[in-house]
Amino acid sequence: MGTAHLHSAPHTTKERILSAAEELFARHGFDGASLRQLTAAAGVNLAAVNYHFGSKDRLIxxxxxxxxxxxxxxxxxxxxxxxxxxxxxxxxxxxxxxxxxxxxxxxxxxxxxxxxxxxxxxxxxxxxxxxxxxxxxxxxxxxxxxxxxxxxxxxxxxxxxxxxxxxxxxxxxxxxxxxxxxxxxxxxxxxxxxxxxxxxxxxxxxxxxx
Amino acid sequence: MGTAHLHSAPHTTKERILSAAEELFARHGFDGASLRQLTAAAGVNLAAVNYHFGSKDRLIxxxxxxxxxxxxxxxxxxxxxxxxxxxxxxxxxxxxxxxxxxxxxxxxxxxxxxxxxxxxxxxxxxxxxxxxxxxxxxxxxxxxxxxxxxxxxxxxxxxxxxxxxxxxxxxxxxxxxxxxxxxxxxxxxxxxxxxxxxxxxxxxxxxxxx
DNA sequence: TCCGGAATCAAACGATCGTTTGAGCATACG
DNA sequence: CGTATGCTCAAACGATCGTTTGATTCCGGA
Structure with a gap:
């Protein structure tokens, strides 16, 4: 329930990943969008997903x-x-x-x-x-x-x-x-x-x- | 282009692949169902898909x-x-x-x-x-x-x-x-x-x- | 019977997947 | 200044993917 400052988080790595994930999941599906495409689109490192979210499933x-x-x-x-x-x-x-x-x-x-x-x-x-x-x-x-x-x-x-x-x-x-x-x-x-x-x-x- | 005898093909390898594919695509999606699961469920060899259909996309x-x-x-x-x-x-x-x-x-x-x-x-x-x-x-x-x-x-x-x-x-x-x-x-x-x-x-x- | 194309098989190919590692960098606090 | 902490990075891990190969088996017609 925590999730402080829901709004006004414009440029953090987590937010950039979430936005790129939403677009690529919509376009290519959950299996079809790879973490490499995703992190490249977000402009972050590949390992950032597992660092911030733990796994791809938790990102979803x-x-x-x-x-x-x-x-x-x-x-x-x-x-x-x-x-x-x-x-x-x-x-x-x-x-x-x-x-x-x-x-x-x-x-x-x-x-x-x-x-x-x-x-x-x-x-x-x-x-x-x-x-x-x-x-x-x-x-x-x-x-x-x-x-x-x-x-x-x-x-x-x-x-x-x-x-x-x-x-x-x-x-x-x-x-x-x-x-x-x-x-x-x-x-x-x-x-x-x-x-x-x-x-x-x-x-x-x-x-x-x- | 032949495709002879469209009907009444009960036990051929192609039919067994098609039936298993239908079930696994419905259950796990097109990407989610692998040709190895699929051919195992159909009881045929892995290479049979590419032999009879050419590729996974053509099978779909x-x-x-x-x-x-x-x-x-x-x-x-x-x-x-x-x-x-x-x-x-x-x-x-x-x-x-x-x-x-x-x-x-x-x-x-x-x-x-x-x-x-x-x-x-x-x-x-x-x-x-x-x-x-x-x-x-x-x-x-x-x-x-x-x-x-x-x-x-x-x-x-x-x-x-x-x-x-x-x-x-x-x-x-x-x-x-x-x-x-x-x-x-x-x-x-x-x-x-x-x-x-x-x-x-x-x-x-x-x-x-x- | 022997032959030849069709079909099946185990095995391997290169590519890509999600995930992990360990070093490097930054920033804040004593 | 020294150091602890949070984060980023390139690189590699093992697993699994679709596809291809080459040998082997099957089977009907000359």
Whole structure:
């Protein structure tokens, strides 16, 4: 839990490794990206990875942790503002889930992380799944509980199915980002709003259809 | 270029390699599964892969070709029976797309292939994407054209988005198979029908929402 | 029966992988 | 100033990778 000064760490060796790792893991996969490519891209010595992270596997975990801590705390914050409230709509909950991910996709190199995440889904690696489930499973559980409240006519089994399908669609969409290109006459911000509205409407239709 | 007797080749070395490759690629990825594991699992000599397929990359292509030829010809056959007809519904077209994949998922080791396919989506490998696009892109184009006919109120851009999202959901669902377990009191056949109906309703809602 | 191409085999090739080592360098503290 | 500590570095380690080689076995047709 320590990890002092999460922000404002611009040029340290650890940060340079993490950024290069995120890009190369997204582009070539966890096995496909070697530590030699990685450290060369980061401009650091080969041994620096094992010195600072212990092993390649622990580096992979840190790549996830850096982004998911931020992403999931934003999702939880957005959800806690609306969960259980009377006027809350399905679209509100979906917005709390989707918008933080879109914000992440937009900033500097965060969009690459979504591709890393998509790879993690495709890999049915038990170690990685266990790590993700243990550290971030409660987020998905909270959202599912809120979906259940707003969709009382669905059985638990039915709801799990639909949430799973929506998750697949969103992961696929965000990792294969850029299907819809931003028109030159709209700002980045409004484009993101439009994309969010798009995904939310699709997910709402899939979740709540009769 | 021969490739005589495509069917009915039960015990040949090539077939044993292809089956073992499908399983190990699904389980450990294309890089993660080595030719030594693969040939050991198949009970053949290490050099047999390069003798019969030329290289590991060409073996990967053959793994795709063997299943996708069958899958896509069934999809095209089902589509051609309903495309352009007056009474055809959106659900009919989706059934033509989904049911052949479910049939494939069900038989002997076909379900593993869906995981291989999901990996191929996650990998943004250009060589593999080009291979899939060149050989099977026309199928997706035909289905999209029929969707466009049945959903005339959607712009081309809007339609592409929704088709992409539906594709992501289905790929995710079929590769992560087993979310819904078959109850012991329903037959395999009716379970498959129920699953198909489920996916079709979800996809129809996502495609046609206002 | 003998021959010739197809198929299989053990063994080795060079390359690259993740990881470790031990010396060298820096900076801060007594 | 001397030294301890945190970090970087080139080099090497053993393991494993995809691929190739050359000998051996198999088997149908003249």
């Amino acid at each position: 975990e840190e790549v996830f942790r850096r982004r998911l801590d931020e992403l999931n705390s934003r999702r939880m914050a957005a959800l806690s503002r609306i969960a259980g409230q009377e006027g809350t709509t399905l679209e509100d909950v979906l917005a709390a889930f989707i918008k933080p991910a879109l914000d992440l996709s937009h900033d500097d190199s965060g969009s690459l992380f979504m591709r890393v995440l998509a790879r993690a889904f495709a890999e049915h690696d038990d170690t990685l799944r266990k790590f993700l489930s243990e550290n971030y499973g409660h987020v998905m559980r909270q959202f599912t509980a809120e979906f259940a409240r707003l969709l009382p006519h669905l059985s638990k089994e039915e709801l799990y199915w639909r949430v799973d399908l929506v998750t697949g669609a969103l992961t696929h969409a965000m990792s294969g980002f850029g299907m819809i290109q931003r028109k030159s006459d709209v700002t980045e911000h409004t484009h993101r709003e439009q994309t969010a509205a798009h995904l939310i409407r699709f997910a709402a239709a899939g979740l709540s259809h009769p | 292509e053959e793994v795709f070709r063997r299943r996708l030829d069958e899958l896509n010809s069934r999809r095209m056959a089902a589509l051609s029976r309903i495309a352009g007809q007056e009474g055809t519904t959106l659900e009919d077209v989706l059934a033509a797309f989904i049911k052949p994949a479910l049939d494939l998922s069900h038989d002997d080791s076909g379900s593993l292939f869906m995981r291989v396919l999901a990996r191929a989506f996650a990998e943004h490998d250009d060589t593999l994407r080009k291979f899939l696009s060149e050989n099977y892109g026309h199928v997706m184009r035909q289905f999209t054209a029929e969707f466009a006919r049945l959903l005339p109120h959607l712009s081309k851009e809007e339609l592409y988005w929704r088709v992409d999202l539906v594709t992501g959901a289905l790929t995710h669902a079929m590769s992560g198979f087993g979310m819904i377990q078959r109850k012991s009191d329903v037959t395999e056949h009716t379970h498959r029908e129920q699953t198909a109906a489920h996916l079709i309703r979800f996809a129809a809602a996502g495609l046609s929402h206002p």
